[in-house]
Amino acid sequence: MTSLMTPKYATVKSAFWGGVREAASVPMLIMGASFLGFGSMIKDINWSISLAIFTTLSTWALPGQIAMAEMAASGAPLLAIVLAVGFINARLLPMSATLLPHVRHPRFPGWAYYGVAMLIAATSWVGTLRRLPDLRQDQKMPFLLGYGLLLYCGSPLFTMAGYWLSGSVPLPVTLALVFINPLYFMLLFLQDLKDPGRILAVLFGAVLGPITFLYSPDWTLVITGLVAGTLAWYLDGVLKARRGTDES
Amino acid sequence: MNPELYNPVWVITLAAAVSYASRGLGVALSGKLNPEGSVVEWITCVTYALMAGMVVRMLALPIGALVHTPDWVRFIAVLVGLLVFFIIRKNVGAGVLAGSLFLMFLMW
Incomplete structure (x- = not known):
């Protein structure tokens, strides 16, 4: 097609x-x-x-x-x-x-x-x-x-x-x-969410972003990205590994 | 920190330089980097988390012109955008148009 x-x-x-x-x-x-x-x-x-x-x-x-x-x-x-x-x-x-x-x-x-x-x-x-x-x-x-x-x-x-x-x-x-722009990027994420790691990253980021903003407005984005992103990536790896051992 | 402490030209130049660094490094590594590999997945997760945090913050706790809009107006406009987005088979353009126009309508 x-x-x-x-x-x-x-x-x-x-x-x-x-x-x-x-x-x-x-x-x-x-x-x-x-x-x-x-x-x-x-x-x-x-x-x-x-x-x-x-x-x-x-x-x-x-x-x-x-x-x-x-x-x-x-x-x-x-x-x-x-x-x-x-x-x-x-x-x-x-x-x-x-x-x-x-x-x-x-x-x-x-x-x-x-x-x-x-x-x-x-x-x-x-x-x-x-x-x-x-x-x-x-x-x-x-x-x-x-x-x-x-x-x-x-x-x-x-x-x-x-x-x-x-x-x-x-x-x-x-x-x-x-x-x-905020609306555009939000919908863009929702359109693309299939991978569990990315879903977790968006969820963690959405929660951590406003919280860290209140405590450290200067560093909020860097902290949110590194902490929420790394955590999501790590959990995704754990999930994938577990699924891998289940299947074998 | 005071915004007047640095020249915007510097901020923009440095932002452009780090952005191009990723592109240039991508060219140098093309063919050698596994696009499904763990490092790429980590970069993607960090970007997604950072962007999600930024978007939620921009909508919930705006710092620019959107300060002039009450919280409920932004909330309803986001809901309208979401609704249209999901009704028209995840059409981003339609959702953005609907949400922004609705915000304009509420603020008129």
Whole structure:
């Protein structure tokens, strides 16, 4: 069924534009909405619009950007911010590591992969990884480039739009814009919960997050991530080991 | 700590650097790293826990503009978002749209 719907491209150039077209629908809308919300959030913490554009283009991974902005706004120490962003965006490591073997091709120099890695973020990873296996080897990199570049180039525009909107629309609209991201990430988790380790991580994190915030607002994210995440991972390992011995 | 103690440009630059470090390391390790391995699973669990803690905190104890919304408004808006999300076969976009619009409606 999926193979019937898979785009097959005549040339490398059309694979690039195929990636652009594929990204230009639902992925662009969802990502656009969250960068719209992010732009409003930056306006809300009184940073300039150039800072908003700078972080979107330089980090281009929204959860980390949101954590950074929230923590900076509440005056968390620099080290806490860097650690929190580092832990949130550590998921980019396995993402790049799993996506890149798909696009390798002798016609591209080694450094090209370090460049294209900038285009890997949650939306582009999910969106391209399911298409790449069906494409011809020389068309995979162009497809990823088209897909990633459209989203990458679109995101500062949405950031700017959100920034401007929140200054010029009635307060309820601004509140709705700022509300987009927490709601978006919450639903994204609920959509993806199958693995027991991840379910535990979300549960522990949801409980520990607000508690640690009351005691240590600066370090809440780092503590929550490390303690709740490690505990969930450990329990998941115990559960898997027990299931393994039951089956044998 | 006072927010004016550091320049936002530095915060952003450092955040961008650690984010790219993960991407770059991922490129270097591609093909050598087992995506189903224990280390990757640990990273995923830490990210999920951290994000879940952040999201719940942003909704329950907001620090930015959402301070202007009463707790019950955010609570109802989240419920509406959840409801639409589950009714329309776990459609994230529809849930976000419904929840945000409902929050706007309640605050008008």
